[in-house]
Amino acid sequence: MRALAACWLLLPAAFAAEPASSVTVYAAGDIARCDEGDPARSGAAATADLIVSGLVADPHAAVLMLGDATYPVGTPAEFTDCYGPTWGRFKSRTWPAPGNHEYATKGAAGYFGYFGAAAGRGYYSFQLGHWRLYSLNSNLGKTEHAVQLAWLRAELARRPSRCTLAYWHHPLYSSGMHGSFARMKDAWQALYEAGAELVLAGHDHTYERFAPQDADGRRKDASGIRQFVVGTGGAFATPLKWPLPNSQASDANRYGALKLVLSADSYAWEFLDAAADGPRLDRGTARCH
Numbered sequence: 001m002r003a004l005a006a007c008w009l010l011l012p013a014a015f016a017a018e019p020a021s022s023v024t025v026y027a028a029g030d031i032a033r034c035d036e037g038d039p040a041r042s043g044a045a046a047t048a049d050l051i052v053s054g055l056v057a058d059p060h061a062a063v064l065m066l067g068d069a070t071y072p073v074g075t076p077a078e079f080t081d082c083y084g085p086t087w088g089r090f091k092s093r094t095w096p097a098p099g100n101h102e103y104a105t106k107g108a109a110g111y112f113g114y115f116g117a118a119a120g121r122g123y124y125s126f127q128l129g130h131w132r133l134y135s136l137n138s139n140l141g142k143t144e145h146a147v148q149l150a151w152l153r154a155e156l157a158r159r160p161s162r163c164t165l166a167y168w169h170h171p172l173y174s175s176g177m178h179g180s181f182a183r184m185k186d187a188w189q190a191l192y193e194a195g196a197e198l199v200l201a202g203h204d205h206t207y208e209r210f211a212p213q214d215a216d217g218r219r220k221d222a223s224g225i226r227q228f229v230v231g232t233g234g235a236f237a238t239p240l241k242w243p244l245p246n247s248q249a250s251d252a253n254r255y256g257a258l259k260l261v262l263s264a265d266s267y268a269w270e271f272l273d274a275a276a277d278g279p280r281l282d283r284g285t286a287r288c289h
Contacts, residue, residue, distance in 0.1 A: 022263040023129035024058050026051045026272075028256070029066025029099060029169060029202025031233035034082040043234030043255045044086035046274040051257055054272075055090055062128060063090055066202035067099025067138075067169030069111065071235055074102040079114035086234070091115075097135045098122055099169040099202065108139075123148050125155050130264045132161035134191075138170040138184050138201075149186055156194040162265060163288040166191050167200035171229045173217065175247050176204025177238040189215040192225055195289040197267065200258070202231040205238040207258075207271055208250040209282055219246050223289060228269070230258045249282040256281075 032044040039045060055061050065087065070078035079088075087094070096119055102111040112119050122137035134155070140148055156164075170181040172188050181203070188199065192214055212224025231238075232255050240252045255274040260267055270283035 020060060020129050022261050023131070024054065024061040025064055025128065025260045025262065026054055026061065027064040027066060027167065027200050027228075027258045027260065028230045028233035029097075030068045030205050030231040030235040031065070031087055032070045032078070032083040033235050034070055034078045035072060039082045039085045042082070042086065043274070044082070045234070047232070047234050047255050047257055048086040048089055050272055050274050051087075052089060054259065055093060061093070063087075063094040064133075064135075064167055064200060065094050065096040066167055066200055066230060066233075067097050068101045068202060068231075068235065069096065069099070069114075071101055073104035074108060074110045075105050076110045076113055079110050083114070094118070095126065095133070095135055097168050098137055098139055100139055103139050123151070125159070129262055130161075131163045131165055131262045132159055134164070134166040136166060136168040136184070136187055138168040138181070145183070149190065152187060153190050156190060160194070163262065163267070164191065164194060164196035165198040165200070165260075165262070166196060169201060170203050171201035171227065172199070172215070173210055173213065173227055173244055173246070174201075174204045174206075174229050175208055175240050175243045175250060176206045176229065176231070176252070177241050178204050179242050180244070185215050188225065192223070195223070196225050197286070197288050198260075199225050199227045201227065201229050202233070204229055205231040205235050206240055206250060206252045207232050207254070207256065207281065208240075209248050209269075210244070211246040211248050213246055217244075217246065226286065228258055230271075232256045251281055254281070 102108040
């Protein structure tokens, strides 16, 4: 278990030898705009408040941070001064992944310095209830990515799981302004071959849910991976521009977080809108392969 860092909401003994029947996670990326004034009045504060209410109600819940934690350049001061007062409130319950803005500071020094051992070497895996989770780095060069991919394949073979979730920053599929990124196609293929259920990403500042697909974008309801883009953590909105055929729900006009309830052989999802009076956007359930 990771050492506890000083923060407002501490990590409970959630990873006991006997898994809980279900575990809740909250996920989003693209979070703290450090050039927009008081962090307490920011979009990041709104999504943090939303997540805190869930964490207080459930001491075993966890948070997945999908990259681009701070803007514009991921300096140590950005993490301390604008991420810290918002999403830093639950730092010790957060499992992070790095985004491209983290690497605007050489070596993503702000990111690795802030999250410390929790960031691993930029990628890592862990058990959460009955699920195996993989946090990957979509910013690596060819040689480093090959090392990550070899590690991923070895981990998937060594730790087979009925239910598997992976997350990183750049989406393989996106209808948003930045579009789809092929750089993680081989990681998707490895996860697909292992029977993984879910991939989460950010980068486009939108919410989008896709039908289960293979690494070539073909719909595979029985065996494919369902991807969510959740770049709604508090940064400025970006538009949906390139509609993809297997996109089933999308929105580019709100801040919020994805809530997942991970059970022994199934999962449920719901997008939580940071606007208290916001209409329900998307929810559903599915079984593991």
